[in-house]
Amino acid sequence: EVQLVESGGGLVQPGRSLRLSCAASGFMFHDYAMHWVRQAPGKGLEWVSGITWKSGITGYADSVKGRFTISRDNAKNSLYLQMTSLRAEDTALYYCAKGGLADAFDIWGLGTMVTVSS
């Protein structure tokens, strides 16, 4: 079964760091680009970051550039998002998504909640 499972979310104070993980199974992880998308409570979807299959190209939303770092370990079928200098506005459900044909996001995880609050 094709599956993405996020972990690492939680309650964190402003200015602190957090690392999210996404475990992939059921497909050739190393062949696909991967992405992080977030959704603040009651709000729309926001693309956060993406990484190509060989980690050659990464991209970030302006709102997280310089604070978040995406990475992947193809040997472990895992995607990561290192988040630093967290702000209240980073509070959201963070989804991991697989880039399929035309890089459209064809597989999504259930998400992991990040709450930034003192």
Added chain:
Amino acid sequence: DIQLTQSPSFLSASVGDRVTITCRASQGISSYLAWYQQKPGKAPKLLIYAASTLQSGVPSRFSGSGSGTEFTLTISSLQPEDSATFYCQQLNSYPYTFGQGTKLEIK
């Protein structure tokens, strides 16, 4: 960055109706556009990619069209289970962006 504007933001329609949602891009994106459906408490689901290609397993009442800066998602005959929020997304260049969403209510 490429901005996407969806219209309308809210739509109420009856079962059997034909429904159209529009997505406009701030600059040309060729056909690098996808459409997603999201139901409350669930992850988004891919409906259409490359502007007009139906994702496997998605009912044929959903269709997409357009290229360049203007795109549409059409539901040919609305069903009760289509109540959801729909998002467009451009995949032309980083940073990828989503439209603000269209909430579809079944009367």
